[in-house]
Amino acid sequence: MRLNGEISSGEEEPEDEKQAATTTTSSPHKVVVGYALTSKKKKSFMQPTFTALARNKGIYFVAVDVNKPLPEQGPFDIILHKLSGEEWSEIIEDYRQKHPEVTVLDPPDAIQHLHNRQSMLQDVADLNLSDCHGKVGIPRQLVITKDKDPSTIPYEVTKAGMKLPLVAKPLVVDGSAKSHELFLAYDEFSLSELEPPLVLQEFVNHGGLLFKIYIVGEAIKVVRRFSLPNISKRELSKVAGVFRFPRVSCAAASADDADLDPNIAEHPPWPLLERLARELRHRLGLRLFNIDMIREYGTKDVFYVIDINYFPGKVWENARI
């Protein structure tokens, strides 16, 4: 671990950052983490309780100044980043190449893979986890590219044999509110109201409960969140249209303490999660992500991964540091 010399950090330095900048290499256990985050992420992630806990363990967080050349800052042991844009990706990739001694969480190409709702689930689809204390797959999905005339969507859906209802999701996930604007479609004709590029995913009944599986390096943590309720055949036959729905499974929708039907609420089997996490960590080349997983209603061990997010939420609440 290195901690020598000045560390130039952006903006106003909090106390612990000043301390990190002036401490010398007396302890071999000090770790300097340069962070480059959106203001939203900084607010939710860099909370005093967290940075104090980290400091007690010899981990110092120092803000990267994105307006200054990265190689002139540091030295860092780790760079933790969640910023969008091609320019930032190039900066961080260049730095990664020139500073192999620094752990960059995570490589920009690997993160980019999660910025598209088709490519993000491809590795899960490629995995053959059918005999590992349960089955894990992805819902059937269809990509509607930007160049497609929306009026052709009903035909495309019928041609692909997609089963209604469908969840319509923006193809690109870039951290914007728009990329989280999702719709539930009860009939294929109403889908022509939506704007491509989109991913249309078959809705899987799952008893209104979702498992968020946080993966932080080797650590795995599962939490329960409320989700969309089942849609019955009767409801489907009576309702038509596309309906926008809010962020149903956000942090405020925790179901960890709820009194739920154990058939729905029982966590996915641990060996299955360990295998899935190990495979995805390896295939995606990421160390900081989460998987949204649902159990098909009425089954014990049929699971679907519906979403993967890079460096999600307050991931530190879910990991031991």
Ligand SMILES: Nc1ncnc2c1ncn2[C@@H]1O[C@H](COP(=O)(O)OP(=O)(O)OP(=O)(O)O)[C@@H](O)[C@H]1O
């Ligand atoms: N195929 C599906 N079947 C059933 N429910 C679904 C499906 N896809 C999404 N959902 C519901 O919609 C919610 C949002 O979907 P998804 O997680 O794909 O969106 P997101 O905007 O990427 O969310 P996040 O905030 O986790 O990034 C899920 O938490 C779940 O409740």
Ligand SMILES: O=P(O)(O)O[C@H]1[C@H](OP(=O)(O)O)[C@@H](OP(=O)(O)O)[C@@H](O)[C@@H](O)[C@@H]1OP(=O)(O)O
């Ligand atoms: O809104 P929160 O802080 O909770 O975190 C959300 C996070 O936003 P942030 O990284 O900008 O904070 C989202 O990232 P983007 O796709 O928008 O990049 C995504 O990962 C959600 O799944 C996280 O929600 P969680 O399900 O973990 O609670």
Ligand SMILES: [Mg+2]
């Ligand atoms: Mg999700």
Ligand SMILES: [Mg+2]
């Ligand atoms: Mg997501």
